[in-house]
Each structure stands twice: as C-alpha cells, then as structure tokens.
Amino acid sequence: MPERLPDVIDPMGFAEKRRHLKGVIPVLKLDRLAEFLMETDGEVKVDLTFTRQGRTATIVGQVTADLTLQCQCCLGPISWPVACEVHLGIVNSLDAAMQLSDEMEPLLVTPDAEMPLADIVQDELILAVPAIPQHPDCRMPSPADPAPERPNPFADLAQLKSKRSIQE
Numbered sequence: 001m002p003e004r005l006p007d008v009i010d011p012m013g014f015a016e017k018r019r020h021l022k023g024v025i026p027v028l029k030l031d032r033l034a035e036f037l038m039e040t041d042g043e044v045k046v047d048l049t050f051t052r053q054g055r056t057a058t059i060v061g062q063v064t065a066d067l068t069l070q071c072q073c074c075l076g077p078i079s080w081p082v083a084c085e086v087h088l089g090i091v092n093s094l095d096a097a098m099q100l101s102d103e104m105e106p107l108l109v110t111p112d113a114e115m116p117l118a119d120i121v122q123d124e125l126i127l128a129v130p131a132i133p134q135h136p137d138c139r140m141p142s143p144a145d146p147a148p149e150r151p152n153p154f155a156d157l158a159q160l161k162s163k164r165s166i167q168e
C-alpha cells in the first residue's frame, strides 16, 4: 500500500530529518496542472527524498503520471506519460538560488514555512506538458497548406453590375 502523503510539508525541516516521501496524489488535487488536462482522473506517483548535499538542502527523486492532454489539432485525448526527475535545491534567498549547481532547480522557501506538497509536484509536471499538445500523426493546418480557393462572392456581383452598365 502506498503511504499517505502529507498535504503540507516543511522542506527545510524534512531535509534535516532526511525524510523520504513515497506515495500517490490524485491528479484532481493538482488544480493548476488540471487546467492543462482533458481528464483529471488517475494519480501521480511521488517518490522524493529530502536530504542534504553539502550545505544545500535538496529534494531528489521522481514524479511520474499518465496524464491525458487534449490534442490541439483534433481536440481528442492524448495519453501523455510523464516521468520527471526532480532535483531541487531548497533555498531561502535569490542569492542562495544563484549559487546552486547547474543541475539543481531552486525551490524558494521562507525558513520554517510549510508549503503544499501538491505545489512542488505540479510545478514539475506542468514543465513536462507541451504548450501545444498534438498527436504525432495529427496535422495542424499550416500556412504552407494553401486554403481551398473560394470564389469572391462580390466578384460575380461586380461583373453583373458592369454588364448592366454596358446594357444601360
């Protein structure tokens, strides 16, 4: 049975205690991510270790989910498996964020402050969602495809008018 995950966490405190969080969060609980999805059923698997690397408090692990996006071409569903490698450096100032090594993304927190676990998880997933999801074999109408030629409805009228003015 997956462990029940806490709703709010204290990232710095968890890093001190070397906490390991493993469990699932219903996709429905991730409100900002849900805006990108066509269906909000299913759950996100979370496997995160809070630890220290040198002087830096870090969160390392994986967030995985099978999301359902909407194809922006045919408006049908696309199943979109995501597996995000999480490597966050927990910092409490922008200066500290600048000093993180390149492979770490900063997670800015206020000292001793709790934050929703869902926020950390959905931020990672949102980055893995394409801006314009599309089936690989779905073709968007592009400017390279000429639009079908449509007769100008006014062309006939103009012709008719000019004919008439000749007859008159």
Ligand SMILES: [Zn+2]
Residues within 6 Å of the ligand: 071, 072, 073, 074, 075, 076, 134, 135, 138
């Ligand atoms: Zn499509």
